[in-house]
Amino acid sequence: MKQLLCISSIADGTPAREIARIAATSRRFNQTAAITGTLVFDGASFCHYLEGPDPALEALLSRLAADPRHERFAVLFEARIEARRFDLWRMGYALPETQAVRLDELRKLSGEAALQQWLLWLPSFELGD
Ligand SMILES: Cc1cc2nc3c(=O)[nH]c(=O)nc-3n(C[C@H](O)[C@H](O)[C@H](O)COP(=O)(O)O)c2cc1C
Numbered sequence: 001m002k003q004l005l006c007i008s009s010i011a012d013g014t015p016a017r018e019i020a021r022i023a024a025t026s027r028r029f030n031q032t033a034a035i036t037g038t039l040v041f042d043g044a045s046f047c048h049y050l051e052g053p054d055p056a057l058e059a060l061l062s063r064l065a066a067d068p069r070h071e072r073f074a075v076l077f078e079a080r081i082e083a084r085r086f087d088l089w090r091m092g093y094a095l096p097e098t099q100a101v102r103l104d105e106l107r108k109l110s111g112e113a114a115l116q117q118w119l120l121w122l123p124s125f126e127l128g129d
Pocket residue numbers: 008022025026027029030039046048060063064067069070
C-alpha cells in the first residue's frame with residue numbers, strides 16, 4: 001500500500017459546480033477502489049492525500065494528470081505504508097479565516113516536509129463528520 005500527497009490548481013474556466021461533481025465521482029470511485037484520504041480545496045488549490053493499493057492509485061494518478069479541470073498537478077510526497085491514516089474518503093475545505101493555510105505554499109516544500117506541513121494543517125480543515 002502507498003500514500004501520496006498531491007497538489008494542483010483549479011484551471012481557469014472551471015465552473016464552481018464542477019467541485020460537487022469531483023466530490024461525487026471521487027466518493028464513488030475511491031470507495032470501490034479501497035482508496036482513502038482527503039481532498040481539500042481552498043478556492044484556488046486542491047490538496048489530495050491518498051492512500052490505498054498501488055494499482056488503484058496508479059490508475060487514479062493517470063486520470064488526475066489528464067483531467068482538464070485542474071492544472072500544475074504535482075505529486076509532492078510518495079511513500080510505502082503499512083497502515084492507513086484514514087478509514088474513509090472525505091472531501092473538505094480549507095477555511096479562508098485560517099490565515100495560516102494556503103495550500104499552494106506546499107509547492108515550496110518537498111517530500112516529507114510537505115507531508116509534515118499538511119499534517120499540521122489537517123485539524124483546521126473543514127472535513128465534515
Ligand atoms: C482536483 C481533482 C481531484 C480528483 N480526485 C479524484 C479522486 O480522488 N478519485 C476519483 O476517482 N476521481 C477524482 N477526480 C476525477 C478524475 O480526474 C476523473 O475525472 C474521474 O476519475 C473519472 O475518470 P474518467 O473521466 O476517465 O472516467 C478528481 C479530479 C480533480 C480535478
